[in-house]
Amino acid sequence: MSRRAFVRSRWRPVILCAALVGSLTAGLSPHAAAARPQLDDERALYLVTLDGPGASAYAGPLAASAYRSQLVDAQDRTLAAVGSVLPVYRWTTALNGYAVSLTGAEARVLAAEPGVALVERNSVRKLASAAGSDTVSAGLPGGTTRGGKGVVIGVIDSGIWPDSPVFAAVPGLGPAPRGFQGSCDEAEEWPQSTCNSKLVGARWFVAGFGTDNVSSASSLSPRDDDGHGTQVASIAAGNAGVTVRVRGQQLGTYSGVAPQARLAIYKACWTAPDPDKDGCASADLVTAIDRATADGVDVLNLSVAGPREIDTVDRALLGAVEGDVFVAAAAGNDSGYAAHSAPWVTTVAATVGRQRRGELAMPDGPTVAGAMVSGSGVGPARVVLAEDIAAPGARTNAARLCRPGSLDAAAAAGRIVVCDRGEIGRIDKSRAVQLADGVGMILANVHGVSTAADFHDVPTLHLAAADADVVRDWVRANPETAVTLRPAGFGSDAPRISSWSARGNPRAGIVKPDVVTPGSAVLGASPPATDSDRRWNFTAGTSASAAQVSGQAAVLRAKHRWSPTAVRSALMTSAAPLVGDVPATAQGSGRSQALRANRPGLVYDEKLPAYRRYLRGEVPAATLNQPSIMLRGQRGTVTRKVTNVGTKAMYYSAHVVGLEHHQVRVTPAAIRIAPGETRTFRVTNLGPYTPHALDSGWVTWLGANGITVRIPLVIAR
Template sequence: MRARRAGRIIGCAVLALGAGIAAHGTALADDATAATSAATAATAATGELTLVTLAGAGTSAGRAEAPDLLAEQDAVLAAVGAGAPVYRWTTALNGFAVRLTEQQLTALDDQPAVASVEPDTIRPMAGRTSLAAVRAAAASPRLRGGAGVVVGVVDSGIAPQSPAFAEVPGLGADPEAFAGACVEGQGWSADDCTRKIVGARWYVDGFGADRVRTSESLSALDTLGHGTQVSSVAAGNAGVSVRVDQRDAGFFGGVAPQARIAAYKACWGAPDPADDGCSTADVVSAVDAAVADGVDVLSLALSGGEGIDILQLALLGAAEADIVVVGASGNTGGSAYAAHAGPWVTTVGSAVGRMSRGRVTLPDGRSWTGGGRPSRVSARAVLARRAAAPDVSRRAAAQCRLGALDSRLVADRIVVCERGAIGRIDKSESVAQAGGRAMVLVNRRPGAITADLHAVPTVHLPARAGRSFSRWVARHPDARVSMARDAGRPGTRRTARWSASGDPRGVTLKPDAVADGDAVLGALPESTGRSWGVFSGSSAATAHAAGLAALVRARHPERSAAVVRSLLVTSARPVPGASPLAQGTGALPSQAPTAHLALDVAPQEWRRALRRHLLARLNTSSVLMPARRQRAVRTVTNIGTRPEYFSVTARGFSSHRVRVQPLAVRLAPGESADFTVTVTGPVTPGQLDDGMLVWRGARGGVTRVPVALTR
C-alpha cells in the first residue's frame, strides 16, 4: 500500500548501552525451560537462556543481508562452544537467544562482535481483564477507517471466532505489502486466517512449552483474553452487536474497524496466574517476524524492561522499517518508570475519570452523580449492612460479599454496598444472586470511582456523596429512589495513579501521551466463559493509540512512521494537574488528527543518535532537558497541501522563562523550519519545571510540544 523507506547505516560501532541493559522483570527462564523443537532440544546447552545482540543493524535498516548476519552469529556461537540457538534474529536486529553455561557466558566477553548480553526475563502484560457480566456497551465510534493497513499485535494471541474479527462486507482494500503467514497449532488451522485476521504466528520456546497451564493452546489461539481485547479495541469490526445472556447490550466497534490484524502470540498463561507473562526472547522473535512480514503498525501492550534493552533495539529495527511502534508505559506508577524508553516508540500511559456517569435521584429531587452505565431503575433502597443473611456479619453484608445478603430483604431493591474486601464487580454479582434489582456502590474513603460493566445497573459514588446518600436511605427505608444514565458531559480525565511516569533523568520524555485505560470494553475468547468484558491498564490505552495510527496510515499512506507518531502525540490535549512526565502531551483524541505540522525523524537518525549518545537531541515531539543546558532545537515541517502560517506560544512554566524563536513561520508544503527553545532561570537541585509549546496553524490545526526541565 505504500513504499517503505529503508534507511542505510554507514558503519555501526558496538552500542554502549550502559546500565539500561539490565533487565527489569519478574522471573528468569531457568533450566526447566525447554525448546519445543526436537532439534533445539537435542543441541541446546544446559544453562540459562541468554539474549545476545551483535553489533550492527538487522536487514530492516537496509545495510546487511540475512546470510551475512547468520554467518556472523555462527562465528560467535562457535567461538564460545555454544550449541544451536533457540532463536535467531536477522530482520529487526542481529542477534540470537541461546542457552549458555557460565564458562560460555564468560567467553562472550572476548568476542568483539557482541554488543550486549542479557538474561531472558518474563514481562507482564499491561492490563487486567474483568469477566464481569456486560450490561451495556458504548456505540461504535465509527463505521469506517483503517482499510489496507495491518496492525501487528504482540500479545496473548487472538480469538478468531469473535464477531469482532469476522470477515464481514465492507472491509475495504486489502493490504498490498503484507507477507505474513498463518501458522497452525492446537485449535488453530489455516482457515482461521481470513481477510480480517491476515496473519498468525506463535512463540513459546522462551517461556517454555512445559511451563504453560493445561488450558493454554500451543498456537496463536488466545485463552487468556488480553490479546483479543487489545486487538478488538485497536481494529475490531464496527457495529458488532454485543449480546450477553440472551439479551442485547448495544454495539461495539474498534478504533480502526477496517484495519486488518496480524496476531503474534508471545504471552502465555502459567499454572499460577501470577506467573503469566511474556518471555523477552519470545517477544523479540515476534517483533522480528512482524517486521519481516511488513505490518504497518505494531502494538506491544506489555511492560517491563529499563533503558535501551534488547527489545528496544528490536523496536528500533521496526522503526527503521517505517513501522509505527506503540508500547504500553506499564501500570507500575510509584514503583518503576515507564517502559519502552526508546524515542522511536510511542509510549502510552493511562488516563481515567472520563467515564460514563450515572445519577441517583431522591423523591424530593436531590441527586448525586458517580461512575456508571445504568439503565433506568426506580425501586426502594436498602443498606446492605441491614440485609445480612443468617449467620453473616454486618460487615460482610455491608461489603456485599458473595452469599452475604438475605434475598428476602434485598429482592427487587436498590442495594447500597460499601467498597472493600472483594472486587467491585463481584459485589454486583452478589446483589444479582440475591435478587437485587440494582446497586449503589459507595467509597468509604477518598478514592477513584469507576464505570465498570456490572451484573446489575450500578452507580459508583465517591465517599462524600456515598455517606450523604447512605444516611438518607437509613432514615427512609421505604422510600423509592431512581437511577439512570447521566446525560451530561462525562467526567474530567486525569492520569491514573498506577500509570507509570517517565524518568526525569532519561534522555527522552516518556510517556508520549495517555489514553483511556479504565473499564474499556473489548471482545473475549470463548474459553473465558464470556464473549465480552472490560479491561483496564495501559494496554487499553495502547490499543487506542494503535487504532489511531492505523487511521492515519490508511488516510495518508505516503506519510512516514515518524510523521504519524508526531501527529498522534502532538494532537493530544493536556490533562489538568499532571506533568509531562506523567502524561506526555496529554490525552489522545478519539479521531485521527488533522494538523498540518509535524516533527520528522529520518530512519537512519535513530541509530546514529543512539551510537553517539545524542538521543536527547533528536527531532522528537517533546523536549526533556536539564535546565542548565538552556537550549534545544527542533524542526517543524508543513505536511499539508497548501502554504500556511504557523505561530507558537510557550505556556505553563512556573520558575523559568522559556523563549521560542522564531515566533512564527510561513511554510510551503513540504518546507521545514528550525525553532530554538531558550531557557533562563534558577537551576535548583531536584526541582522540575514544565510547560507546553503550542503551535497554531492558520487553517486551524494545533500542535503541542511538551517541555520538561529537570535538575
Template sequence: MTPHPETSRPGLSRRLPAVLAVGLAMVISQGIAGPTAAAPGPSSGQASAQAAARSGDSPLDDGRYIVMLKDKPLATYSGGVPGIPGTAVPKGKKLDPSGPNSRKYDAHLKAKQRQAAAAKGVTITRSFTLAVNAFSAVLSAAQIKGLASDNNVLAVVPDSLRKPDYSTSDFLGLPGGDGVWEKHFGGESDAGKGVVVGMLDTGYSPDNPFFAGDEVKSLSGRSKVGEPFRLQDNVIGMQKANGGTFVGTCVSGDGFDGTECNSKVLGARFYDQAYKAAVPPELRSPLEKFSPLDVNGHGSHTGSTAAGNSDVTQVAGGRDFGKSSGVAPAAKIAVYKVCWEGAVPEATGCLESDILNAIQDAVLDGVDVLNYSISGNNNSTVDAVSLAFLNAAAAGVFVATSAGNSGPFAGTVNHAGPWLTSVAASTFDNSLRGTAELSNGAKFAGASVMSTEVNSKPIVLAVTVKAAAAVDANAALCAPDTLDPAKAAGKIVVCDRGVVPRVAKSEEVKRAGGVGMVLVNLTPGSLDADLHSVPTVHVDDPKIKDVVTANPGLTASLKATDTTGAKLPPVPQIAEFSSRGPTLASDGDLLKPDVTAPGVAVLAAVSPIGFKGEDFGFLSGTSMAAPHIAGSGALLLGKNPQWSPAAVKSAIMTTAHDLVNADGAAVHDVFAQGAGHVDPAKFSSPGLVYDAGIADWMGFLQGQGFQLGVAPIAAKDVNVPSIALGALAGSQTVTRTVTAVTAGTYRAAVTLPGITATVSPAEVTLAEGESATFTVTFTTARAALDTYSMGSLTWTSSENSVRSPVAVRPVAP
C-alpha cells in the same frame, strides 16, 4: 487487562522459574542496570550501571535470558561485512529472508551467536536475526556475567513475563457525514485502506462481528490496493497502500483449524514455545487454547478498537449500547498471539522471547502498524523487545504501546524508547452512570452499566453479613466465600475496592444471594463500568459506608442513571491509573508518555470464553488507549503511505489538545498527558513533522554508552516532537529539525514558567518537503530547583499550530 488487577497470592512465585519472579534486571556490557530515582539525576543513565555490576552488589538468578549482540539484524543491516551486501529494504518492500544476501548474513549472525555462546558453555534455545540480533538460553549467574563482558554483546536481559496492560469512535468524531473519516480520509470505506495493523496480544475471537469478513478468493487479474487474495489454503496476501505486499498465515491450533481468516483478518499466528518451557502444565489455565483463539478477551478488545469493522451493534449485559467501529475500519488485521492465561496470576502473561519471534514474523509478513498493549520497564530503552521495535520502526512499522497502569505515581511510565509512541489513558464518556438512592434521601452516583435496576432492598456493609469463619478484612472486600447466604440474601451489599478483582466481588455477592452491590473506592481512584453478576454502582465516596453504618435499617435502590442532579464529570480527564512521567531512562532527557487516548470503560469485542458468553465488554487501562493510536496511525498511513513511523507519531502528538481537570479547566500536565489528547480532526494536517529514523536511533544508543561505531546523539537531541531536560544547571541547548508537510512561514514561541527559552532561528519559511534545523537554549530564571517546569514549544503559521510538550527540571550548578 484492567488497570488494577487486585489479586494477591503470596508465595506462588516460588513455583515458577526464578527469572519470572524478578523484575527486569538488565545486564549491559559489563554492568547491571539498577533502580533509579523518580527525579532522574546524572547517574541514572543506562550505561552508568556498569560500575554497579563490577562491584558485585547485584545478585543474578539462574534462569531464561535473552542475549542481544551488537551487530545489526537483517531488517536494518546496510552492509559492512566483507562479501555480504546489505539486507535492509526501502519502505514498502518486503525483506526476503530466503534471498542469497539474507541467507549469508543470517548465517554470519548465527555463527557469531554460536561463538559467543560456546565460549561460555551456553546452549542456545532460540536464535533471532530478523528484527533483533539475539538468542535465548538458560543461563547461570556466571554465564550471564561472562556474556556481559563479551565486547560483541550489547545486553543480557531476563526472558521476562510481561502482562497485557459507547463508542469511542463517536467521541473522537470519526463517523458521520461531517465526521473525520468523511472529511479527511475519503470516507468510512477508505479509512485505513491498504494498511495492516498487527496485534501482539492474547489472540482474537473470530466469530465476533468486528472481525467478520468475506471468504478470500484466489487472485484473478492484477492485485488492487486493500483487496485481499488467497495464495494458498491458509495464506492470504494483499497489496498495500505503500506499494508493498502483506502475506499472512492462518495457523491452526486448539479449536482453530486455520480457515478462520478472511477479508478482515488476513493472518493469525501464535507463539507458545517459551511460555510452555517456562510455565509447567499445572500452572496453565485449563481454559487456554494454544492457538490464535482469545480466551482472556484483551486481544479481541484491542484489535477491534484499532481496526474493527464499522457499524457493529454492541450488546453487553443484556443492554444495547448502539453501534460502534474501530478507529480505522478499512484497515486489515493480523493477529500475533503471544500472551497466555495461567491458573494463577503469576503464570499469566507473555514471554519476551515469544514476543521477539512474533515481531520478526510481523515485520516479515509486512504489517504497517503494531499495537503492543503489554507491560514494559520504566528505566531503560534497551530491553530486547524495545530494540526489536527499533528495528521494526526502521523497517517502516509504526508502533503504539501502552504507557502502563501504575499511576498516579511519578516515574512509572513504560516504554521510553524514542521510536515508540507511548499512550496514556483518559476518560471519554460520562453517561455510564448509576445511582445508589438510600431511603434517608442520600444519593451516591458512580459508574454503572446495569441492565436491570433494584428497588427498595436492605443495604448492608459486607462485613456485617460475613461468614463466621471469614476474616473481617477479607469480608469487607467481598473476597470469595466470605459472605454468609443466610445474612446476605435479598440485600444490596457494600464492598470495598481492592485486592480482589472487581467482578469477583459481585460474583461473591450473587453466590451469597445478594441482589445488588455498591463498590466503594476507599481512596480516590478510577470508576469502572464493569459487567457485574448483580446490578452494581461503583462510587468514589466512602461516606456511603458511614451513612449505612449509622442507619442500620436503611433500604436502597440502584438506578441505571445519575439521579443526583449534580453536574456530570467533564471529559477527557487523565485516568487515575495511567502511569506518569518522568521516565527514569536516559537521565530524564526523554519525555514520556507521548500522547493520550480513551482508556476508561471502553466497550469493544471480548472473548465469550473469558466473559461468560458475552461478545462485548468494558475494559479500562492504557491497554485500551494504545489501540486508538495504532488505529490513528493506520488512518494516516492509508492517506500518506510513504510517511515514516516518526512522522506519524509527530503528526499525532503535535496536533493534540490539553485534557481537563475535575472542574473542567484545561490542565497542561505533560507527565500525565504527554502532548495531550489525540485529535483525529487535526492530525491529518500537522503542518510540520519531526522526522527520524535508524541513524537517529543508533546515534541515541551510542550516546547512551553503547559502542556501535556511529556518531553519538544525546537523548535531549533525539529528533522527537517533545523536549525534556532532567537536570538543567544554568543553561542547556537542544537541537531539533522540522520538515514541512504544508508550506508556509512558521514562528516559534515557548511557554515555560520560570525558564527563559530562546529559539534560533525563531522563524522559518519552508516549501513542502523542506526541512530546517533549530536550537532552543533553556536558562534557569526564577523556577524552583528540583521541580519540573512544564510548558510547550509551538510553531505557528497562518494555517497550522504545531505544539510540542516541554519539561525542564532546574538543579543547582
C-alpha cells in the same frame, strides 16, 4: 500427538528453561541494564544482540536473503566461542541476534566477544493491564465506521478469540493489504481456516516462556487464554457496527479505532498455573517483533511492561521502525518510570475520562449519583442494607460484603440491596444479589471516592463513601419507602492522568510518555467468561491506551504515505494538553486526537540512522529531531527541523508558554515554509538557573490558517 509433544517437535532443538531476570553487557551501549551476579554453572536462556542492524535496515547491494545468510554466519562465529551450541531462536530482520541457553560463565565469554553488543538474560514481563482504583470511564471506543483500510496492525499479546463478530470477515474492508507476507500458523484448536480477510495472520511463540511453565488450560496456539490480547485487538481495529449486549442490556454499537484495518496476531504472552507468574518472556517478545517486521505489518502494538532502560526488546523495536513499522507501546502501570523510553517508540500513558453515571432518587430526600453502566433503571423499589438480611447461618459481616450465599432470598427479593465494597470482586457481589432475587444493588465504598462502572448481574450504582453514608442513614430512617435507581448519562469530568499510569524520567534526556489516551474501563471484546455468555468486558491500563494509538496510527497510515516518525510527530503535535498543571513527564504532548492529526501542518521527521547513532552513544538525545525537547542544566540550545506536509506555503509564528522559572527563545520567531520544505529552528534556554527540579511548558508554531503545532518542553535540573 499430544499438545506439549507438538510444541516440542515444532521448536526442536529447543532448550526450555524458566524465565529469569538479569543481563550482561558488552560495554558498547550506554543504555543497557546492569548485570546480576550469577553462578558459573547456572544455565539459563540469554538474548544475544550483535552489532549492526537486521535486514530491515539494510540498504546495501546484497539481496535480503544473502544479507540474512551473512548475519547467520556472524552469529555462528560468536557461538563458536561457547562450543557452537544451537540457538533457541534466531533473529535476522528487526535484530541481528539469537536466544541461546548458556551458563553464567559462557554468558560472560559471549559478552566479551568482538561484535557482540548486548547479552541479556531472558525475563518475564507483565501485560500492561491494571486493576485501576481510579474513577473510570465506560464509553464505547471509536464511534466511527471507517478508517485503516489497507493497513495491517500487528498485536503482540496473549493471542485472540477469533469468534467475536468484531473480527469477522465483513464487507467494506477493501482490497487485501499489499506487502503483507504473514501466515496463519496451524495448531491444535487453530486450523488455518480460523483466519479470514480481517484476521490475516496468527503466530505463536512459547520457547522463551517454556511449555512446562504454561497452564494446562492454555491453548498452545494463537487462541487467547487471558482475554487481554482480544481486548487490545478489538480496541485497535474491531469491526464497526457490532451490537454490544451484556446480560440482557443493550449498550449500543461498537467500533474499534481503525475498523477497516486488518489484524495480525503474535501470541507471546502466556498464563501459568500460578497467576503471579503469567507474562511474556523477552525472548518470545523479540521473536514476535522480528517475525512481525518480516511479515510486513504497518503498525505494531506492544502492551507489555518493561524496564526503563533500552533493552533487547526496544532494540528490536528500532528494527521494526527501520522496517517502516509504526510502534506503539504501553508506558506501564506502576509508580516507576515509564517503560519503552526509546525515542523511536511512541510510548502511551493513560488518562481517566468521562464516566457512565447513575443516580438514586430518594423521595423527600437527596438524589445521589455514582458510576453505573446499566442502561435500564429499577424501581420504585425498597432498599435494604445487606447486613440486615443475612441468610440463616451466615455471618453478618459476610452478608454486609454480599458474599455468595450470604443473603436471605426471602428478604432480598424484589429489593435494591446495599453492599459494602471489599474483599471479593465487585461483580461477585451483584451476582450474589441476583441469586438472592434482588433487583438492583448499591455498591458502597467504605473509604474514598473511587468508583467503577462494571457489567453487573443486576443494575448497580457504585457510590463514593460519603454518598454511601447518606444512603445508609436515609434507609435506616425510611425502611418502608421505595426509591428509584436510574441511569444518568455521562459525567463531564475533564480527562486527567490516571494515578497508576507510569511517568517519564526527568533525567533521561527524552520526554516520555509521548501521548496519553483513555485507559480506564475501555470496552473491548472478550473471550466468553467461564460463568456466563458475556462476550464483552472493560479493561484498564496503558495497554488499552496504546491500543487506541495503534488504531489512530493505522488511520493515518491508510491516508498518508508518511514514515513512522512522521506519524508519531502528527499524533504528538496535534494532541490536546490536559487541563491543569500537568507536567510533560506525565502527559507527554497530551491527549492524542486522530482527526486533528490528519492535518498536522508541520512534522518533526527524523532520519532513521540517527537512532542508531544514539543507540551507540555517539550523539546525545537532545540532538535527535524529536517532537519534544528536554534541556538539562543552566543554559543550552537545541535545534529542531520541521517539514511542511500541507499542500500550501504557510507562515508560522513561534510561541513559548507554560514555563514558570525560565526564559526560552525560539530563533527564528517566524518562518514561511513551502509544501515539502524543511526549516531549522533553535530553542535556547536563557535561564536564570533555579533550584526547581522540573519546569514544563510548550513550544508552539501557530499557522496563518489556524493550525497549531505544539511540542512539550521540559527543563530539568
